[in-house]
Amino acid sequence: MTDIAKETLFLDRLLDRFEAAGFVNGKVAELQREAAREITGKELPTTRHEEWKYCSLKSLSKENFVPAQNIASPKVPADAAGYIYPEAEHHHLAFINGVYSEKLSKTDRLPEGVIVANLADVLAEGNEVALKHLGKYAKWEDDPFAPFNTAIFRDGAFIYVPKAVKVADPIQLLFINTDEREQYVMTPRCLIVGDRSSEMTVVEDHIGLGSNVYLNCPVSEIALAENSHMTHVKLQRDSKKAYHISRLAADISRDSDYKSYAVQLGAHLSRSDVKAVLTDENTHATLDGLVMVNGDQLSDTHSVMDHTMPNCTSHQLHKCIIDGHGTSVFNGKIFVRQDAQKTDAFQENRNLQLSNTGMAYAKPQLEIFADDVSCSHGATIGQLDKDEVFYLQTRGLRENQTREILTYGFALDVIESIPVPSIRERLSKEVEAYTHESKSIQELA
Amino acid sequence: MSDTQTIESLVKQPYKYGFKTNVEYDYFPKGLNEDIVNMISDIKEDPDFMREFRLKAYRHWTTMRDPLWANIKYPRINYDKIQFYSAPKKKPRLDSLDEVDPEILETYEKLGIPLSEQKMLAGVAVDAVFDSVSVATTFKEKLAEAGVVFCSISEAIKNYPDLVKKYMGSVVPYNDNFFAAMNSAVFSDGSFVYVPKGVVSPMELSTYFRINNEESGQFERTLIIAEEDSYVSYLEGCTAPMFSSNQLHAAVVELIALDRAQIKYSTVQNWYSGDEKGVGGIYNFVTKRGLCKGDYSKISWTQVETGSAITWKYPSVIMKGDHSIGEFYSVAVTNDKMEADTGTKMIHLGKNTNSTIISKGIAAGNSQNSYRGLVKISPKAANSRNYSVCDSMLIGDRCGAHTFPYLEAGNNTSSVEHEATTSKIGEDQIFYLQQRGLDEEDAVSLIINGFCKEVFKELPMEFAVEAIKLLGIKLEGSVG
Amino acid sequence: MLTIKNLHAEVEGNEILKGINLEIKAGEVHAIMGPNGSGKSTLAKIIAGHPSYEVTQGEIIYEGEDLIEMEPDERARKGVFMAFQYPVEIPGVSNSMLMREAYNEIQKEKGLDPLDPLEFEDYIIDKLNLVEMDQKLLDRNVNVGFSGGEKKRNEILQMAVLKPKLALLDETDSGLDIDALRIVSEGINKLNTKDNAVMLVTHYQRILNYITPDFVHVLVNGRIHKSGGKELALELEKHGYEWVTANTEVNGEAK
Structure with a gap:
């Protein structure tokens, strides 16, 4: 009986394999204990659970993982530094299988007062800002993965930009996941705090080097004080056999602007839960996304845009391209609370279905409790425009070429908004690769 | 008075169908168990297959729970306190209108639905269902000439058992959901329509439902079968008296369209919705589903939902035949403390x-209005299309509008398009229209009818007029 | 035609108009100019009867009747027309239907027969040319999906259809490119006769190159600070609004 129960309690079993992170700070230790209690005895959600309706964790529950830090000498390639974007040359943090790598990290030329450091070190030093914000935004709610990360995280990124400071160049957080024989699990944690009138761009990049099985379970918390601006780019390029289950919570104060661009390319199963809370007047949030699935990949994005106060705007453009036996899921909720008058919320989800064997699921959701608002959402599932295909063919392009060009064009909307040129380049290449090695699409498009 | 206040006063209109008719009833024990199901079967003189259907459904029902996923809140229903069968005490069989209780005839007169054929609306045949029992069906002979069968489901079970046996439960199985299972066990009456091959029904068919008894639920069941190349348009209206308690209404409607057949089903639902504090009103849990069984068949649902304390209703179409068409047009108005969770399912198989x-x-007062819809395109449903628009309008700042669309597509030749917007009747819009010389009431009415016109134009003429009036009562009236 | 005496008005407790005096006679064109937030749009809205503003003092006499107690629609039927600064979008209500309804309301007011849809179509076609508007816009919903310029032209089209006695044009020119401005202005000029009057609220002098006002009034901080002929607009363009507040000699009123 106990054995059977233990069998289903996947996260419990995993938890048992981790040693305590050993934070001396009482507050952090207590948070970790509380999180561990939260998942004790909790089963993985099944597809009967509304929020997991199209995302089955059955295969995950059968996998066997060891903590990533148990891998004694991960196979880090000699050219790992090549993953640093030129724009982030002077400030980047690198993590190998979730473990901080001092050797690959660099944080010079930062404006005074700016902190970019390993979260474990910052917490060990008792940094008050970090202690104040940690665990405040990524709430448990009904979700077992946020507490799972919280219970066992150790390393991660801490970024703090003080009042009225602008970090002009992007800060890169590089997560390299190596090709190992053992199946490992990691729980990196990011805490990003922008003080009043600060400005920054953060690039979070998850790269799988092999085609091995692992579980990447990151949690990011973002707190923006008044009048601050942040651009957040996330690239998920995990191994095609990996599981990527991430949580992002952003807390946005008065007159602030948070822009998030999330691109999901890798993983056998990726699931992102993103939540932006517009806590005060005149705040703006963007949650754009691009998802490309192929083979038997499944990518599931659940977003929450929570308008709590008047005169805020939000924008969401989420695009999915589905090929092979891939599955994409988008569940986007917009809440407009009773006080949030004059809200202007826009959401669009577009799905491009390239194969006859893929599945697209869309559930855009508006929940409106204020009357003087302008909210709209649109969702489409469709194919490449036949007239456009025909047009290009009459110009002498082969069918696969037209397909590549038009698919590239479909993805471009989201890519173009990303303010870091080398990421745009990188992504263009990824789209090219996705639509099967084409010749220079950019030349044609 | 500010515009917002005026609009609010406009929406507070009394319910005018709230009277109760004094007729005697055949009383029945409360609660639901196997004996009750057998008693209903006895009264209805069910053939064996019907009794078995009921019992199977009942047994399954006991293993089910109330569905809790909808965006509605109400106290748990105590099914032991509900009377699952109620019928006006009169002769068991009605051969002519003369035998209908005059009180009941008067009720329908008051509702604006005269049952005597001299006074009938031209071109509309009516089946009147009072509490759970059909009391009168008009224009039977004229329909019979064309070969159209329009009668109560009880008569159909006796006279057309093969058709009933073949089709009842074929679209909404006895175990489909909690309320459908309950209905399958206890349904007492409802309407039956059969349109033979190649026949276009010579008139609109219409059923008026009236709940009169405070403690009874109403569980009617409607079955419409349209054979190849036939056409029928069916209308349904409902009202109930005002009681301070809640009455349960759990109906099942099944439509079957064979090759090239078309069924148009329109509803104006105006059950009592409770008072402004949320006391009383009908709990309306309805399962309506159509099966486009044949190629090139078409099923169209149009609903104007203005009543009920709780509405839980998703008229759906399963498009099994190739080239078949499903349509859903809906206006749902909530006011006071009403809650509606309504929408549709469009299942593309062919x-x-x-x-x-x-x-x-349209949400006003303290009400909550939710759209919930599923569009599913199965991998085999090549070259299929869906187009959805769901718009919400809010009046006042204490109500809520919610949209929960589910889109699922599994092939690369189909397309699904969904759009939704939320807006309000703005002070600025009203001022603009007033500046052009329209008075405030006309301005509000123009905006609301403009908002709903894509749906109203789908209603048969007689109903469109009624629906617009009804919305008028619900949302406009005279400036207070 | 219109006499405004000592008009004070407020919105949510803030006084916007602080004693306006104005006399408009038939056949005249009055331009009301002023910096942003001076109260000039408010003045137009109050004459039309916008519910957000409260008149606290003074009177507005139109054709011998007090307007203040009248509902906006009553004023409209009596010939007061406002072209909106931000014309409102009304989904589901077709443009031609609205104009026919509005036109027939005025016909009724005058004791004349309403026009049926066909008669109305004949009537409106002429008016379309006046503002160089595409007939297709008639079947669209009121202002829905119209460009900024189309919305403004639609306002003038409605003015042409309803033939008001007093037209209040609230910043009809702002946001228009030069071609649209020309079309709108010419439309307004053609509608201007000896029997009706125009009150033109504008922030820019530009429109006055096309429409020649008989009087120009400069509104600053809820008061008319200066009145004069069309040359006043040119002075303003040259010196800016500060020039007016510096030279105060106003309409019989102390600063």
Whole structure:
């Protein structure tokens, strides 16, 4: 009986394999204990659970993982530094299988007062800002993965930009996941705090080097004080056999602007839960996304845009391209609370279905409790425009070429908004690769 | 008085169908168990297959729970306190209108639905269902000439058992959901329509439902079968007296369209919705589903939902035949403490199938108005299309509008398009129209009818007029 | 035609108009100019009867009747027309239907027969040319999906259809490119006769190159600070609004 129960309690079993992170700070230790209690005895959600309706964790529950830090000498390639974007040359943090790598990290030329450091070190030093914000935004709610990360995280990124400071160049957080024989699990944690009138761009990049099985379970918390601006780019390029289950919570104060661009390319199963809370007047949030699935990949994005106060705007453009036996899921909720008058919320989800064997699921959701608002959402599932295909063919392009060009064009909307040129380049290449090695699409498009 | 206040005063209109008719009833024990189901079967003189259907459904029901996923809140229903069968005490069989209780005839007169054929609306045949029992069906002979069968489901079970046996439960199985299972066990009456091959029904068919008894639920069941190349348009209206308690209404409607057949089903639902504090009103849990069984068949649902304390209703179409078409047009108005969770399911199974969803939700007072819809294109449904629009309008700042669309597509030749917007009747819009010389009431009415017009134009003429009036009562009236 | 005496008005407790005096006679064109937030749009809205503003003092006499107690629609039927600064979008209500309804309301007011849809179509076609508007816009919903310029032209089209006695044009020119401005202005000029009057609220002098006002009034901080002929607009363009507040000699009123 106990054995059977233990069998289903996947996260419990995993938890048992981790040693305590050993934070001396009482507050952090207590948070970790509380999180561990939260998942004790909790089963993985099944597809009967509304929020997991199209995302089955059955295969995950059968996998066997060891903590990533148990891998004694991960196979880090000699050219790992090549993953640093030129724009982030002077400030980047690198993590190998979730473990901080001092050797690959660099944080010079930062404006005074700016902190970019390993979260474990910052917490060990008792940094008050970090202690104040940690665990405040990524709430448990009904979700077992946020507490799972919280219970066992150790390393991660801490970024703090003080009042009225602008970090002009992007800060890169590089997560390299190596090709190992053992199946490992990691729980990196990011805490990003922008003080009043600060400005920054953060690039979070998850790269799988092999085609091995692992579980990447990151949690990011973002707190923006008044009048601050942040651009957040996330690239998920995990191994095609990996599981990527991430949580992002952003807390946005008065007159602030948070822009998030999330691109999901890798993983056998990726699931992102993103939540932006517009806590005060005149705040703006963007949650754009691009998802490309192929083979038997499944990518599931659940977003929450929570308008709590008047005169805020939000924008969401989420695009999915589905090929092979891939599955994409988008569940986007917009809440407009009773006080949030004059809200202007826009959401669009577009799905491009390239194969006859893929599945697209869309559930855009508006929940409106204020009357003087302008909210709209649109969702489409469709194919490449036949007239456009025909047009290009009459110009002498082969069918696969037209397909590549038009698919590239479909993805471009989201890519173009990303303010870091080398990421745009990188992504263009990824789209090219996705639509099967084409010749220079950019030349044609 | 500010515009917002005026609009609010406009929406507070009394319910005018709230009277109760004094007739005697055949009383029945409360609660639901196997004996009750057998008693209903006895009264109805069910053939064996019907009794078995009921018992199977009942047994399954006991293993089910109330569905809790909808965006509605109500106290748990105590099914032991509900009377599952109620019928006006009169002769068991009615051969002519003369035998109907005059009180009941008067009720329908008051509702504006005269049952005597001299006074009838031209071109509309009516089946009147009072509490759970059909009391009168008009124009039977004229329909019979064309070969159209329009009668109560009880008569159909006796006179057309093969058709009933073949089709009842074929679209909504006895174990489909909690309320459908309950209905399958205890349904007492309802309407039956059969349109033979190649026949276009010579008139609109209409059923008026009236709940009169405070403690009874109403569980009617409607079955419409349209054979190849036939056409029928069916209308349904409902009202109930005002009681301070809640009455349960759990109906099942099944439609079957064979090759090239078309069924148009329109509803104006105006059950009592409770008072402004949320006391009383009908709990309306309805399962309506149509099966486009044949190629090139078409099923179209149009609903104007203005009543009920709770509405839980998703008229759906399963497009099994190739080239079949499903449509759903809906206006749902909520006011005071009403809660509506309504929408549709469009299931595309056949190739080249096409569906359209137009949903308009208007929320006022303290009400909550939700659209919930599923569009599913199965991998085999090549070249299928769906187009959905669901718009919400809010009046006042204490109500809520919610949209929960589910889109699922599994092939690369189909397309699904969904759009939704939320807006309000703005002070600025009203001022603009007033500046052009329209008075305030006309301005509000123009905006609301403009908002709903894509749905109203789908209603048969007689009903469109009634629906607009009804919305008028619900949302406009005279400036207070 | 219109006499405004000592008009004070407020919105949510803030006084916007602080004693306006104005006399408009038939056949005249009055331009009301002023910096942003001076109260000039408010003045137009109050004459039309916008519910957000409260008149606290003074009177507005139109054709011998007090307007203040009248509902906006009553004023409209009596010939007061406002072209909106931000014309409102009304989904589901077709443009031609609205104009026919509005036109027939005025016909009724005058004791004349309403026009049926066909008669109305004949009537409106002429008016379309006046503002160089595409007939297709008639079947669209009121202002829905119209460009900024189309919305403004639609306002003038409605003015042409309803033939008001007093037209209040609230910043009809702002946001228009030069071609649209020309079309709108010419439309307004053609509608201007000896029997009706125009009150033109504008922030820019530009429109006055096309429409020649008989009087120009400069509104600053809820008061008319200066009145004069069309040359006043040119002075303003040259010196800016500060020039007016510096030279105060106003309409019989102390600063």
